[in-house]
Amino acid sequence: MKDTILEIKDLSVIYKTDLETVEAVNGISLTIGKGKTYGLVGETGAGKTTTALSILRLLPAATGRVLGGSIQFDGEDVLSLSESDMCALRGRRIAMVFQDPMTSLNPVMTVGDQIAEALLVHDRKMGKEEVERRVEETLSMVGILPSRKIEYPHQFSGGMKQRVVIAMALACEPELLIADEPTTALDVTIQAQVLMMIKELRNRLGTSMLMITHDLGIVAKICDDVGVMYAGEIVESGSVEDIFSPGRHHPYTEGLFGSIPDLKSRARRLTPIAGLMPDPTALPQGCVFAPRCKKCQERCKTVRPKAVTEGTHRIACHLYGGQAAGSAQGISGGQDAFRRKEEQ
Amino acid sequence: MTEQRNATPAAEVFKKQSQAKEIWRRFKKNRGAVIGLILLSAILLIIIFADLIVPYEQATVQDMSQKLATPSPEHWFGMDSYGRDLFARVIHGGRTSLSIALLATLSSCVVGSALGAVAGYFGGWVDNLIMRSLDIFMSVPDILFTMAVVFALGANFTNLLIALTLAYFTNYVRLVRSQVLNLSEQDYVEAARAGGAGSARIIISHILPNAIGVIIVNTTLNVAKIILYESTLSFLGLGMPPPSPEWGLILSEAREFMRRAPHMMLFPAMAIVLSACSVNLIGDGLRDALDPHLKS
Ligand SMILES: Nc1ncnc2c1ncn2[C@@H]1O[C@H](COP(=O)(O)OP(=O)(O)O)[C@@H](O)[C@H]1O
Ligand SMILES: [Mg+2]
Numbered sequence: 001m002k003d004t005i006l007e008i009k010d011l012s013v014i015y016k017t018d019l020e021t022v023e024a025v026n027g028i029s030l031t032i033g034k035g036k037t038y039g040l041v042g043e044t045g046a047g048k049t050t051t052a053l054s055i056l057r058l059l060p061a062a063t064g065r066v067l068g069g070s071i072q073f074d075g076e077d078v079l080s081l082s083e084s085d086m087c088a089l090r091g092r093r094i095a096m097v098f099q100d101p102m103t104s105l106n107p108v109m110t111v112g113d114q115i116a117e118a119l120l121v122h123d124r125k126m127g128k129e130e131v132e133r134r135v136e137e138t139l140s141m142v143g144i145l146p147s148r149k150i151e152y153p154h155q156f157s158g159g160m161k162q163r164v165v166i167a168m169a170l171a172c173e174p175e176l177l178i179a180d181e182p183t184t185a186l187d188v189t190i191q192a193q194v195l196m197m198i199k200e201l202r203n204r205l206g207t208s209m210l211m212i213t214h215d216l217g218i219v220a221k222i223c224d225d226v227g228v229m230y231a232g233e234i235v236e237s238g239s240v241e242d243i244f245s246p247g248r249h250h251p252y253t254e255g256l257f258g259s260i261p262d263l264k265s266r267a268r269r270l271t272p273i274a275g276l277m278p279d280p281t282a283l284p285q286g287c288v289f290a291p292r293c294k295k296c297q298e299r300c301k302t303v304r305p306k307a308v309t310e311g312t313h314r315i316a317c318h319l320y321g322g323q324a325a326g327s328a329q330g331i332s333g334g335q336d337a338f339r340r341k342e343e344q
Numbered sequence: 345m346t347e348q349r350n351a352t353p354a355a356e357v358f359k360k361q362s363q364a365k366e367i368w369r370r371f372k373k374n375r376g377a378v379i380g381l382i383l384l385s386a387i388l389l390i391i392i393f394a395d396l397i398v399p400y401e402q403a404t405v406q407d408m409s410q411k412l413a414t415p416s417p418e419h420w421f422g423m424d425s426y427g428r429d430l431f432a433r434v435i436h437g438g439r440t441s442l443s444i445a446l447l448a449t450l451s452s453c454v455v456g457s458a459l460g461a462v463a464g465y466f467g468g469w470v471d472n473l474i475m476r477s478l479d480i481f482m483s484v485p486d487i488l489f490t491m492a493v494v495f496a497l498g499a500n501f502t503n504l505l506i507a508l509t510l511a512y513f514t515n516y517v518r519l520v521r522s523q524v525l526n527l528s529e530q531d532y533v534e535a536a537r538a539g540g541a542g543s544a545r546i547i548i549s550h551i552l553p554n555a556i557g558v559i560i561v562n563t564t565l566n567v568a569k570i571i572l573y574e575s576t577l578s579f580l581g582l583g584m585p586p587p588s589p590e591w592g593l594i595l596s597e598a599r600e601f602m603r604r605a606p607h608m609m610l611f612p613a614m615a616i617v618l619s620a621c622s623v624n625l626i627g628d629g630l631r632d633a634l635d636p637h638l639k640s
Binding site: 227 | 363407467468481531532534536537538539540541542545550551553554634635636637
């Protein structure tokens with residue numbers, strides 16, 4: 001398949017310490033098309049960051065371990081690359097933007113030097129003028145005056161810092177950008193700005209993207225495909241249309257839509273999902289969402305649901321695993337309200 | 345393209361230069377640091393050109409008639425218990441004392457920091473190996489250890505340097521290791537790794553520059569300690585062999601005559617205090633100059 005940039009199959013990752021084993025990612029599969037943006041949505045602890053780190057092979061060496069599955073980047077098996085090949089891949093072909101811009105920059109280095117460093121890591125022999133030129137280009141690309149390259153991170157605001165971080169990630173023009181909750185740590189007003197900038201740069205540079213977020217608004221704005229992650233599994237995936245249009249959905253996805261404030265229907269209360277994520281050191285035997293699911297049946301507690309695929313839309317839930325499909329009505333309220341809001 | 349690459353060598357050289365200029369600019373603004381720098385330069389100049397000021401013989405020639413004489417226009421710092429000119433002894437002694445102290449500080453810092461950085465960064469069995477060896481090392485008291493080294497190798501400049509380095513590198517290992525452990529967890533280190541940087545580059549450009557402030561302060565505090573430790577060694581007869589002058593040696597000789605001839609103790613002590621102070625002032629200034637947050 002020439003038009004996929006990243007293909008993850010059945011990836012399982014654990015964190016193993018002396019005391020316990022955390023099953024952080026359990027057999028997820030996802031495919032990102034060239035030039036496409038895949039949104040990975042899920043609440044804190046779902047295993048989103050772990051997935052991202054596995055792609056770059058940056059799991060903590062002492063504890064993190066890939067148990068099985070494969071990660072193909074542009075036809076190459078990432079998991080079997082040598083460490084030096086991996087270094088050449090990181091930053092150059094796959095770049096990552098971390099969640100917190102406040103701490104993602106080295107406090108004792110000017111931002112210009114840090115961008116230069118990102119360039120020099122992959123091309124030691126790059127000439128001085130060229131480095132300077134690229135640094136200035138990259139800064140203006142993210143909307144920062146090139147003359148600010150001699151300033152230190154603490155002289156920038158949070159949004160500006162995240163722009164610098166994005167500039168560093170894009171400096172080598174990577175083919176795939178992994179953005180791990182790039183706007184979560186920012187003020188709401190700045191979030192929209194930074195998001196729009198990411199979108200515009202992605203369109204301009206044709207970068208493929210893995211957008212990790214817990215914000216469905218972000219998914220609606222810039223993603224092509226979506227995976228909803230819960231307790232280390234992708235419980236539902238599909239195109240943005242699949243996920244956002246009314247119809248059959250995983251109860252967890254419905255719950256996510258129900259937890260978003262809606263200005264139109266002021267009277268309606270938010271309906272948060274009751275309960276907490278299961279303890280990743282002792283996952284339930286059946287469906288991982290069963291303990292919190294309102295539609296939980298007997299077999300949900302014991303049997304892991306198989307995924308049902310309908311075109312691009314894939315749901316792993318017993319509700320749709322055959323005859324029980326009837327219960328899909330009346331569950332699209334959240335999606336409808338959300339769409340109305342987004343369309344404004 | 346190729347031409348452009350050849351035209352300018354490593355861009356890093358340029359980068360480091362501009363950063364050094366910036367640090368110097370901030371350093372100059374710190375009055376204490378500048379005073380320290382001037383003071384240390386003066387001390388070093390006097391010591392380097394000691395022969396032009398007072399010939400070396402003055403430091404060893406004994407004139408028992410002037411034993412313990414107080415300072416006078418001929419003998420600025422007075423005479424010691426053997427009737428030797430103290431001024432000559434102090435400024436010639438500075439050569440040995442300061443060069444050993446500065447070199448030993450530097451070498452213990454480099455050795456200790458490198459080991460600490462490796463232990464902290466790589467962790468696992470490397471860390472265990474280094475830290476457990478260090479524990480064994482530290483379970484032997486410094487002074488015993490130093491004595492053993494000097495006895496085994498003989499008392500001369502190089503061996504003293506080795507002995508002092510061995511006695512002082514341990515605290516850098518612990519200090520730098522803890523700094524590195526802490527700094528490796530920082531997001532910017534993770535980000536650098538995600539950008540494809542290798543271990544050496546991460547340690548050199550991201551971890552050490554952030555640990556440097558703490559290392560410098562520790563280093564400058566050590567200069568004074570090492571000068572005093574040297575004097576302890578001299579006192580035990582393990583320093584530079586007499587009659588070659590040395591600050592610690594002069595001090596320990598002066599102890600007996602503290603009441604009758606306090607000047608004998610005063611001047612070498614002042615020399616030690618002034619050198620230590622100037623180094624500390626410079627260290628403080630450097631630490632601040634290296635911290636961009638304090639940039640005005
Ligand atoms: N270094 C680690 N050691 C042990 N457990 C970890 C580690 N990192 C993450 N985890 C656990 O793995 C699970 C998934 O975490 P993470 O991938 O960070 O989730 P997300 O990014 O979706 O919030 C969580 O239960 C978390 O506690
Ligand atoms: Mg995360």
